[in-house]
Amino acid sequence: MKAKSSETTPDGDNRSLGIVETQYYTFAEPPGIHALESGERLGPVTLAYETYGTLDPEKSNAILVLHALSGDAHAAGFHPDEEAPGWWDAMIGPGKPFDTDRYFVICSNVIGGCKGSTGPSSVNPQTGKPYGTEFPFVTIADMVHVQRHLIDFLGIDQLLCVAGGSMGGMQTLQWVASYPDRVRSAIPIATALKHSPQQIAFNEVIRQSIMADPAWLEGHYYETGQPEKGLAVARMIGHITFMSDQSMEEKFSRKLKKGHLNFNFDADFEVEGYLRYRGANFVKRFDANSYLYITKAMDYFDLSGAKLIKSKAVDTRFLVISFKSDWLYPSYQSQEIVRHLKLKHVDATYCELKSTYGHDAFLVELEGQTTLIHHFLEKTYLGQRNGNGNHQ
Amino acid sequence: MEIINNGVRPDHQVIFDMIEPGSRVLDLGCGTGDLLQLVAQDKNARVQGIELDEHAIYECVRKGLSVCQSDIESGLAEYPDGSFDYVILNQSLQEIRKVFFLLREALRVGNRVIVGFPNFAYINARFCLGLGGKAPMTPSLPFHWYDTPNVRFLSISDFQSFCTEKGFAVRKVCFLNGGKIITFWPNLRALGAVFLLSWKEKE
Numbered sequence: 001m002k003a004k005s006s007e008t009t010p011d012g013d014n015r016s017l018g019i020v021e022t023q024y025y026t027f028a029e030p031p032g033i034h035a036l037e038s039g040e041r042l043g044p045v046t047l048a049y050e051t052y053g054t055l056d057p058e059k060s061n062a063i064l065v066l067h068a069l070s071g072d073a074h075a076a077g078f079h080p081d082e083e084a085p086g087w088w089d090a091m092i093g094p095g096k097p098f099d100t101d102r103y104f105v106i107c108s109n110v111i112g113g114c115k116g117s118t119g120p121s122s123v124n125p126q127t128g129k130p131y132g133t134e135f136p137f138v139t140i141a142d143m144v145h146v147q148r149h150l151i152d153f154l155g156i157d158q159l160l161c162v163a164g165g166s167m168g169g170m171q172t173l174q175w176v177a178s179y180p181d182r183v184r185s186a187i188p189i190a191t192a193l194k195h196s197p198q199q200i201a202f203n204e205v206i207r208q209s210i211m212a213d214p215a216w217l218e219g220h221y222y223e224t225g226q227p228e229k230g231l232a233v234a235r236m237i238g239h240i241t242f243m244s245d246q247s248m249e250e251k252f253s254r255k256l257k258k259g260h261l262n263f264n265f266d267a268d269f270e271v272e273g274y275l276r277y278r279g280a281n282f283v284k285r286f287d288a289n290s291y292l293y294i295t296k297a298m299d300y301f302d303l304s305g306a307k308l309i310k311s312k313a314v315d316t317r318f319l320v321i322s323f324k325s326d327w328l329y330p331s332y333q334s335q336e337i338v339r340h341l342k343l344k345h346v347d348a349t350y351c352e353l354k355s356t357y358g359h360d361a362f363l364v365e366l367e368g369q370t371t372l373i374h375h376f377l378e379k380t381y382l383g384q385r386n387g388n389g390n391h392q
Numbered sequence: 393m394e395i396i397n398n399g400v401r402p403d404h405q406v407i408f409d410m411i412e413p414g415s416r417v418l419d420l421g422c423g424t425g426d427l428l429q430l431v432a433q434d435k436n437a438r439v440q441g442i443e444l445d446e447h448a449i450y451e452c453v454r455k456g457l458s459v460c461q462s463d464i465e466s467g468l469a470e471y472p473d474g475s476f477d478y479v480i481l482n483q484s485l486q487e488i489r490k491v492f493f494l495l496r497e498a499l500r501v502g503n504r505v506i507v508g509f510p511n512f513a514y515i516n517a518r519f520c521l522g523l524g525g526k527a528p529m530t531p532s533l534p535f536h537w538y539d540t541p542n543v544r545f546l547s548i549s550d551f552q553s554f555c556t557e558k559g560f561a562v563r564k565v566c567f568l569n570g571g572k573i574i575t576f577w578p579n580l581r582a583l584g585a586v587f588l589l590s591w592k593e594k595e
Contacts (some may be wrong), residue, residue: 317458338460342470350460351449371450379456 015095017077017083017100022116023050025150029124034146038134041210044125047150048073048109048116052092052099055156061381065107066164068362069238069294070286072115073109076100090366097373102381103160108150110143110171112294114287121222121287132289133219140167140301142173151182160381163187163373165328165362167294170301175335177308178315185317187373190326190362193340194302194335199328202241203295209233210288219289231268231288232279240279243327245356287296308337309344312335318348319376321369325362326350349376403508404430406573406586407480408568410506411435414569415477418442418502420464421484425452432457440476442467471501474583482586486542494556499591504563508586511567513547515580531570532583551580555589564588 028034028043041381050073076092092098109117120135163173169191214226252271267273322334331352341348355361422441431437441459452459479502498505504550510532517528527537532552567578574582
């Protein structure tokens with residue numbers, strides 16, 4: 001909606017959305033208050049979001065795109081002061097799989113985050129100071145219920161599609177579990193019905209590295225500065241899990257930064273330099289407490305058993321995608337989603353894409369995703385569905 | 393008898409004719425989905441494919457078909473009993489190791505199974521082996537001994553005995569030689585066959 005002329009794009013790509021703007025929706029303002037899954041209450045609640053393309057008069061072309069752990073509402077196009085486009089710019093825009101010439105694409109942030117939505121770094125109206133660890137625990141379901149308020153506000157009854165990778169995939173699954181009638185199709189990518197002990201273990205090490213930093217101050221560091229060392233290490237751990245053995249070999253091998261060994265504890269190897277660089281950059285753009293809260297929400301998430309498809313007549317069409325080299329969210333977890341869908345006669349397509357990029361593949365391995373998502377959305381939009389689902 | 397095919401593969405046409413309109417159909421090893429698309433469009437069927445090849449899956453999605461990536465032998469386990477009216481197993485029976493297990497599974501998730509396979513006892517195959525002394529190669533068995541995906545070498549007669557022995561009722565059968573339907577001496581003259589099976593006790 002906010003896309004301006006394509007001439008303004010930094011790289012001159014006339015297929016880009018151009019300049020876009022983040023918007024904010026606030027609800028549950030006093031005396032209203034929003035109840036969370038934990039039983040705690042939160043209010044007011046602000047959600048950051050962006051939209052691309054135009055909502056048609058029937059409101060039948062809206063797609064909700066959801067981001068991963070450290071993502072934000074800026075999925076595509078450019079912000080005026082930034083060189084890099086949004087995190088899924090390759091997939092969203094005119095002529096792209098999420099084709100903004102045809103669809104109205106919404107990307108919503110999450111509560112608990114630090115990218116414009118209410119989270120631990122927001123000011124607690126009761127104290128006038130940032131919440132810190134006074135912020136209530138939020139779950140993936142809480143994130144989705146808040147997004148539902150945004151979709152109501154935008155006047156959309158049924159979304160043509162909800163899509164996202166990793167934690168965005170969890171939100172996608174939660175959307176179907178909570179509001180099956182409002183989701184015509186769903187594309188969960190490189191995700192799971194629940195975290196395995198291995199995934200929880202990585203998140204725990206990530207949280208411990210933040211909380212072990214003396215600068216964390218039990219979460220009340222907003223006046224003194226955030227625990228940069230702990231947060232950087234946390235992000236370094238994350239980056240290792242996002243790559244694969246093969247992609248690290250291809251990207252770094254054992255290449256040395258200076259061409260020789262230093263015989264000290266500086267970064268000798270390129271892979272060390274890369275992780276340090278990524279860690280140092282991350283602390284400039286992400287709040288340590290949000291990392292704690294959101295990783296916890298992911299660990300709590302569990303739609304296994306009969307919780308994904310509760311009623312018999314779920315009519316949502318699924319495209320489930322996983323990546324061969326993704327060992328953080330291995331294909332067996334996507335196959336588990338498909339198993340539940342088959343069991344409940346829900347219309348499902350599943351494909352494991354060949355890629356060496358590991359979990360990062362959902363952001364960078366575009367060819368297969370482009371083909372699958374483009375055609376899946378097009379057929380869903382045109383109502384040409386042949387699948388063996390519950391629809392009549 | 394010649395099959396009027398309008399560009400449709402003869403075995404696809406035969407299978408198409410066996411399916412009642414409005415059915416639920418699962419195709420094991422659906423390839424690029426040509427048969428499923430035909431059945432979905434012209435028989436108003438609700439269809440699902442199982443296919444291993446990534447690029448074949450792209451083609452299916454392009455056609456608007458729902459397909460799950462899996463090998464044939466493990467793709468059935470999750471479906472509840474009676475999920476489909478027909479399960480199609482076309483041109484892949486000869487590549488399956490646990491043949492009886494798979495057909496039993498297919499008849500658990502489906503009420504009928506349609507099986508299409510190449511005939512190893514076709515006359516030219518007999519000449520190859522009997523007179524030429526070489527492993528047979530025919531239009532329906534086009535592979536060399538060293539590159540064939542086939543692990544089961546069966547004739548029409550073998551399959552008929554197998555059905556009798558295992559308790560499968562043959563509800564319909566069609567013998568094919570290219571676009572021709574073979575009536576006499578099919579085990580000698582047909583390149584392939586399509587069987588429509590159910591359990592005997594269900595009749």
